[in-house]
Amino acid sequence: DIQMTQSPSILSASVGDRVTLTCRASQSFSKWLAWYQQKPGKAPNLLIYMASTLQSGVPSRFSGSGSGTEFTLTISSLQPDDFATYYCQQYKSFPCSFGQGTKLEIK
Amino acid sequence: QVQLVESGGGVVQPGGSLRLSCAASGFTFSSYGMHWVRQAPGKGLEWVTVISYDGNDQNYVDSVRGRFTISRDNSKNKLYLQMNSLKVEDTAVYYCVRGGRYQLESAVDYWGQGTLVTVSP
Numbered sequence: 001d002i003q004m005t006q007s008p009s010i011l012s013a014s015v016g017d018r019v020t021l022t023c024r025a026s027q028s029f030s031k032w033l034a035w036y037q038q039k040p041g042k043a044p045n046l047l048i049y050m051a052s053t054l055q056s057g058v059p060s061r062f063s064g065s066g067s068g069t070e071f072t073l074t075i076s077s078l079q080p081d082d083f084a085t086y087y088c089q090q091y092k093s094f095p096c097s098f099g100q101g102t103k104l105e106i107k
Numbered sequence: 108q109v110q111l112v113e114s115g116g117g118v119v120q121p122g123g124s125l126r127l128s129c130a131a132s133g134f135t136f137s138s139y140g141m142h143w144v145r146q147a148p149g150k151g152l153e154w155v156t157v158i159s160y161d162g163n164d165q166n167y168v169d170s171v172r173g174r175f176t177i178s179r180d181n182s183k184n185k186l187y188l189q190m191n192s193l194k195v196e197d198t199a200v201y202y203c204v205r206g207g208r209y210q211l212e213s214a215v216d217y218w219g220q221g222t223l224v225t226v227s228p
Contacts, residue, residue: 001169034214036152043202043218044152055216087152091212094166096142098152 002027002090006099012107013078021073021102023088028068032092035064035073038101039084047086048073078104109133109217111203116222123193127222129186129203134217137161137181140206142215143188145199145224155201156188159211166211171197193226200224 003026013019023033031051036044046055048064051071061076075082083106088099115127127143143155156167156177165177176189186203200221207213 032212038152043221045218046214046216049214049216089152089154089214091214093212094157095168096154096157096212098154101151 001095002029002093002097004088004090004097004099006086006088006102008102009100010103010105012105014107015078015080017078019075019078019104021086021104023066023071023073023099025069025071025090027092029090029092030067032090033064033066033071034089034091035062036087036089037082037084038087044087080106109205111205111217111219113201113203113219113222116201116224118225118227119193121193121195121226121228123226124189124191125193125224127188127190127201127203127224129188129219131184131186131203131205134205136179136184138208140209140211140213141177141179141186142204142206143177143186144202144204144215144218145197146202146221147196147199150199153199157206157211158186160209164211190224193224195226195228198224198226 033051035048038044052064085103110132112130142157158177174192178187202221203219204215205217
C-alpha cells in the first residue's frame, strides 16, 4: 500500500501570504495525485487532479506540482476563504490513500 | 447539476449491520465509477471502497474487506454500501463520491453531504 504523509500538520499564515503544502508518498508514481479542501462540517472539494490540473471553477491562485514521491500545493495569495484543511490523495493504486491533512489557520 | 444524496446512517450495536444508499442525479450514473469515503469524528479522510461503472469490479480497504459490500443499480441511479459485522472503529460520516468516467482509479470530484454511522454498545 502507498502511504501519504502531509507536512506541516498545521500551518499558520496571514491573508496575502504565499503558502506551500507538501505531500510525500512512500512509493514513487507519476502524477496520480489529487488535492482537496475541506471546511468544518462540509464535504471536501476537489481542487487539483493529476498533480497539477486545476479543477473547473477553482481559483487560479491554487496550483499543484510534483511527481515521484513529493508533491506540493501552492496558494499564491491567501484569501480569507482559504483557511481550511487540505488533503492529498493518491489514486495510482488501491487503496486510494489520503494524507492526514494540513490545517491552514489564520495567524 | 450533479447531486449525490446519502441515506441509511444511524446508530447500531457492534456486530450489527447497516445498509447505506446513495441517490445520484444530474449526470449519466452508469458511466462513472463510484466510491465511498469515510471520516471518523475529528479525524481525516479514509477511502473505503470503489465500484466500476458497470458494477463488475470492486476494491476495498483492508479494514473492511469481507465485511462491507459495495453495489450499484444503474437502472435506479443508486449506489449502496452493505456493512456487516460493524465495529466501533467504523463510526464515521460516510460520503458517496463520484469517480472517473469509465475509470476505476481516479480522483473524485463530486461528494454527497454524508451520512453518519455510529457503532456503539
